[in-house]
Amino acid sequence: MIKNSLFKKTFPLLLFIIFALFINKYNTFAANTQLHIQITPLVSCANGIREESEQCDGTDLGGQTCVSRGFVGGALSCNADCTFNTSNCTGGGGGGGGGGAPALETKVVIKGKAYPGSKVNILKDGKLDDIVKADTKADFKHESSGITPGIYTFGVWGEDKDNKRSITFTLTFQVNPNMITTVSGIFLPPTISTDKILVKKGETINILGQTAPKVEVDVHVLSSEIISTTMSDEIGAWLLPFNTESLEDGAHTTKARSKFNNQEQSGFGSLITFYVGEMTALSGDIRKQSDFNMDERINLTDFSIFLCWWKKSNQQFDLNKNGIVDLPDLSILLSYWTG
Amino acid sequence: MKKKKIKIQKNLRENLKLFLVIFFMFLFFVFISTKDVFAAKLYLEPSEGEYQSGETFLVEIKIDTEGECINAVEANLNFSSNILNVVDFSYGESILTLWVKTPIVDQGSGLVSFIGGIPGSYCGRISGDPGESNQLGKIIFRTSGLTINESEKNIAEVKFLDSSQVILSDKLGTKADLSTQGATFKILSKEGETKDEWREILEADNISPEPFKIEIHKDPQAFEGRYFLIFSTTDKQTGIDYYEVKEGEGNWEKTVSPYLLKDQSLQNVIKVRAVDKAGNEQIFEIIPSIIAKKPFPYQIIVFIVIALMVILMIIRWAIKKLRNKK
Numbered sequence: 038m039i040k041n042s043l044f045k046k047t048f049p050l051l052l053f054i055i056f057a058l059f060i061n062k063y064n065t066f067a068a069n070t071q072l073h074i075q076i077t078p079l080v081s082c083a084n085g086i087r088e089e090s091e092q093c094d095g096t097d098l099g100g101q102t103c104v105s106r107g108f109v110g111g112a113l114s115c116n117a118d119c120t121f122n123t124s125n126c127t128g129g130g131g132g133g134g135g136g137g138a139p140a141l142e143t144k145v146v147i148k149g150k151a152y153p154g155s156k157v158n159i160l161k162d163g164k165l166d167d168i169v170k171a172d173t174k175a176d177f178k179h180e181s182s183g184i185t186p187g188i189y190t191f192g193v194w195g196e197d198k199d200n201k202r203s204i205t206f207t208l209t210f211q212v213n214p215n216m217i218t219t220v221s222g223i224f225l226p227p228t229i230s231t232d233k234i235l236v237k238k239g240e241t242i243n244i245l246g247q248t249a250p251k252v253e254v255d256v257h258v259l260s261s262e263i264i265s266t267t268m269s270d271e272i273g274a275w276l277l278p279f280n281t282e283s284l285e286d287g288a289h290t291t292k293a294r295s296k297f298n299n300q301e302q303s304g305f306g307s308l309i310t311f312y313v314g315e316m317t318a319l320s321g322d323i324r325k326q327s328d329f330n331m332d333e334r335i336n337l338t339d340f341s342i343f344l345c346w347w348k349k350s351n352q353q354f355d356l357n358k359n360g361i362v363d364l365p366d367l368s369i370l371l372s373y374w375t376g
Numbered sequence: 377m378k379k380k381k382i383k384i385q386k387n388l389r390e391n392l393k394l395f396l397v398i399f400f401m402f403l404f405f406v407f408i409s410t411k412d413v414f415a416a417k418l419y420l421e422p423s424e425g426e427y428q429s430g431e432t433f434l435v436e437i438k439i440d441t442e443g444e445c446i447n448a449v450e451a452n453l454n455f456s457s458n459i460l461n462v463v464d465f466s467y468g469e470s471i472l473t474l475w476v477k478t479p480i481v482d483q484g485s486g487l488v489s490f491i492g493g494i495p496g497s498y499c500g501r502i503s504g505d506p507g508e509s510n511q512l513g514k515i516i517f518r519t520s521g522l523t524i525n526e527s528e529k530n531i532a533e534v535k536f537l538d539s540s541q542v543i544l545s546d547k548l549g550t551k552a553d554l555s556t557q558g559a560t561f562k563i564l565s566k567e568g569e570t571k572d573e574w575r576e577i578l579e580a581d582n583i584s585p586e587p588f589k590i591e592i593h594k595d596p597q598a599f600e601g602r603y604f605l606i607f608s609t610t611d612k613q614t615g616i617d618y619y620e621v622k623e624g625e626g627n628w629e630k631t632v633s634p635y636l637l638k639d640q641s642l643q644n645v646i647k648v649r650a651v652d653k654a655g656n657e658q659i660f661e662i663i664p665s666i667i668a669k670k671p672f673p674y675q676i677i678v679f680i681v682i683a684l685m686v687i688l689m690i691i692r693w694a695i696k697k698l699r700n701k702k
């Protein structure tokens with residue numbers, strides 16, 4: 038009887054917990070879902086409309102005739118590759134010609150949001166390809182022309198007004214020949230830092246960074262999974278004074294993401310650590326450790342130095358401290374890649 | 377009548393309770409089955425097929441990150457070396473751009489292995505991508521030309537070894553929970569002309585590897601602080617076959633990056649040649665900075681100044697002595 042009553046009381050609670058866990062689990066995957074690739078033909082030959090680089094298209098001859106092409110008469114027509122067909126023109130001969138099929142090029146366009154006025158680094162297959170500047174609305178655009186069709190990995194990272202770097206956002210996709218491949222919806226996660234590393238329990242720690250202007254920023258303080266929300270200002274700067282009263286003594290981490298509207302949001306950015314009470318087991322900055330030649334960039338040079346220590350024991354290159362330089366260390370190095 | 381109504385209501389309540397229990401149990405099991413399982417799958421495409429004896433065919437090694445982001449892969453595969461011969465390995469369409477170990481084939485033991493990475497991370501196919509963009513490489517097999525009996529001997533297998541691993545790009549080096557799917561091929565006796573898909577691909581590739589740069593570096597943590605060369609490029613069609621380096625008037629020498637320079641005085645022009653599987657090449661050369669911009673000879677200047685001062689002092693001393701004599 039008691040058992041039955043206990044079951045009746047706890048059953049709805051149990052259902053609620055399971056449901057909440059389920060919802061929470063799947064919420065974590067709803068990051069940067071607006072990312073999309075659009076493929077558009079660079080020149081649409083045979084669409085019946087004569088574009089700038091075409092001599093003709095279907096019946097659209099651009100006002101040209103056999104006579105204007107240097108012949109006496111006859112009927113000018115258009116080839117399948119949008120060049121003139123003069124085989125039915127009579128007399129005269131020659132002249133005109135030239136041009137041939139328009140040279141088509143393959144192009145990649147990358148568009149997204151970073152931080153207002155920030156420098157956005159574009160990497161192509163891990164190497165720095167271009168640095169573009171975001172406008173006051175944080176929008177940036179990069180174009181790569183004349184590239185060879187194939188599989189590419191593009192990386193994007195930005196630097197905020199305080200020279201804090203974002204994570205590197207990477208995209209792997211196929212580039213088709215003679216097409217414009219436009220990747221849109223890249224939203225760099227907010228940069229994040231704290232004004233202190235160590236605070237006494239109950240003290241306020243300021244969590245701050247930069248994102249796009251006038252957007253909502255979700256700040257997660259982990260270990261207690263406290264989610265707070267703040268708004269960025271006109272230049273994208275955001276600040277969250279966070280009271281540590283509810284936190285236990287020890288190490289805590291925090292991360293942030295931006296919400297542009299109900300559908301669009303960035304993924305989470307860097308995870309940073311702060312301490313309440315006493316500083317315990319300082320983990321060190323693995324990003325800095327991965328910059329082996331200390332040139333403020335993690336690129337092919339660091340990778341080359343890393344290769345010299347592959348499968349050997351060396352504290353500096355053994356980034357996960359498992360006693361050997363191996364695949365997990367390569368993964369950590371690549372996670373901090375700046376090109 | 378009233379009793380019957382109450383009974384129906386009771387039954388409905390019981391059924392609703394049962395339905396809710398089943399529904400939430402389902403959610404619970406879905407939650408449990410996915411909790412903290414960061415999975416990835418390595419698989420082969422095609423996973424089955426029938427080929428004639430002496431025929432050449434391609435098998436793609438692919439990855440499904442199952443919603444996770446990864447950036448480092450080690451793949452070790454075993455194949456039936458008595459029936460299949462590995463003709464080549466192509467990584468022209470691979471998502472891996474940095475190679476710790478370029479694909480190595482051991483025909484005798486029937487092993488293929490490679491280790492590579494992606495700068496940043498790879499999180500699967502992006503919406504709207506015209507390709508699948510999940511290939512790690514392609515093994516080109518040729519079936520042996522032996523007479524095939526109608527027995528188990530005509531079944532060839534390709535499978536991933538347990539030593540294969542995929543690492544999540546979580547900045548912690550966490551290993552993904554890996555599942556694999558190999559392939560089984562039936563080899564038939566030869567009937568007429570056999571296809572060679574790989575040769576057709578090689579013949580169609582007339583594009584050189586991507587342009588690249590070479591850099592000279594010196595770091596106390598590599599090659600005992602001596603000068604070394606770094607270079608890397610990709611070929612989007614058949615993939616890079618090899619690199620060659622030439623120092624000054626020396627011979628072209630097959631090598632990999634990083635390359636320890638023989639001429640540590642940096643007095644020679646250095647050339648690097650990247651050659652793809654079809655034989656197309658891309659050459660880049662570098663004139664070491666010491667040649668282009670010789671350092672200002674401060675030591676010689678200091679020596680000359682000191683020598684002049686000493687000479688002047690000697691002359692002054694000699695003149696003084698002569699005057700004193702007079």
